[in-house]
Amino acid sequence: MRRLWRDHRLLTAAFLLAVALTTFFAVRLVASWIYWNDPAHRDAEIAPWMTPRYVAHSWRLPPEIVAETLDLDPPVGPPPTFGELAAERGVTVEDLATRIEKAAEAHRAARP
Amino acid sequence: MTETFFALVSAWGALAVFTSAFLSCLALPIPTAFVMLAAGAFAASGDLALWQVALAAYAGAILGDQAGFLLGRAGGPRLSAFLETRPARAEILARARSLVDRRGGVGVFFSTWLFAPLGPWVNFASGVAGLGWLRFTLWDAAGEAIWVTFYLGLGYLFADRIAELAAILSDASGLLVAGLATAVLGYALLQAARRR
Numbered sequence: 318m319r320r321l322w323r324d325h326r327l328l329t330a331a332f333l334l335a336v337a338l339t340t341f342f343a344v345r346l347v348a349s350w351i352y353w354n355d356p357a358h359r360d361a362e363i364a365p366w367m368t369p370r371y372v373a374h375s376w377r378l379p380p381e382i383v384a385e386t387l388d389l390d391p392p393v394g395p396p397p398t399f400g401e402l403a404a405e406r407g408v409t410v411e412d413l414a415t416r417i418e419k420a421a422e423a424h425r426a427a428r429p
Numbered sequence: 430m431t432e433t434f435f436a437l438v439s440a441w442g443a444l445a446v447f448t449s450a451f452l453s454c455l456a457l458p459i460p461t462a463f464v465m466l467a468a469g470a471f472a473a474s475g476d477l478a479l480w481q482v483a484l485a486a487y488a489g490a491i492l493g494d495q496a497g498f499l500l501g502r503a504g505g506p507r508l509s510a511f512l513e514t515r516p517a518r519a520e521i522l523a524r525a526r527s528l529v530d531r532r533g534g535v536g537v538f539f540s541t542w543l544f545a546p547l548g549p550w551v552n553f554a555s556g557v558a559g560l561g562w563l564r565f566t567l568w569d570a571a572g573e574a575i576w577v578t579f580y581l582g583l584g585y586l587f588a589d590r591i592a593e594l595a596a597i598l599s600d601a602s603g604l605l606v607a608g609l610a611t612a613v614l615g616y617a618l619l620q621a622a623r624r625r
């Protein structure tokens with residue numbers, strides 16, 4: 318090992334760096350795999366990048382209910398995101414998320 | 430960071446997918462895998478049409494790979510002339526050429542999807558080393574079809590969990606490339622140790 322280091326310093330250093338990187342990614346992969354399998358993270362929290370239809374899809378709600386809850390105009394052009402909707406109305410994304418949660422509860426209670 | 434790219438997809442749709450696929454095939458650091466996950470997810474929710482984003486991703490990837498390959502081909506003769514001024518370098522170049530000639534097509538194939546971070550460099554090197562255009566294009570088209578189908582398909586199927594999926598996939602991709610580097614360097618080190 319010492320001889321290798323003396324004779325092939327650059328190659329040995331590159332190899333050790335590659336081993337370190339491989340370990341790093343392996344640990345991170347295990348961590349994100351555990352996160353993926355944790356049931357606590359299953360319900361997608363509403364984020365600014367999401368669109369109304371996307372939320373309807375991931376919450377398994379009819380798109381009309383989400384559109385009604387948010388008082389959306391009929392779509393023209395690309396769909397707005399929650400971030401844009403919140404900015405437009407001067408509210409926070411959390412405010413909109415709360416409204417969706419209530420509508421989802423009502424919808425699910427009506428049709429169990 | 431990831432969510433910025435998701436937002437770009439909801440704002441620009443297929444255009445964002447095409448542009449990001451094209452630029453990332455030219456080695457610009459754009460997480461096109463995340464862009465395609467988002468495009469698949471928005472296709473599942475009905476915001477985007479699946480065939481449009483699939484076409485955009487495939488066309489962007491193929492055109493980007495072609496651009497990299499042709500750049501390598503255009504710069505190749507000058508680069509080789511410079512490298513061949515020394516006998517030792519000329520020998521290494523000749524060995525690289527024969528490797529590309531024997532295994533180049535398969536290398537291009539795997540660099541488009543399994544070892545995607547290496548893709549742009551493999552395209553360029555294939556052009557420099559004089560891999561035939563048709564051979565490059567066929568292997569490349571086959572590999573990109575896998576890449577596009579894989580990421581759009583995952584985005585479509587796991588639409589409600591793409592943020593977490595993006596984390597897993599980027600770690601897996603990093604692991605593959607780092608593992609490949611470890612294997613190659615380890616082999617070179619072993620050869621060096623034996624030679625003494």
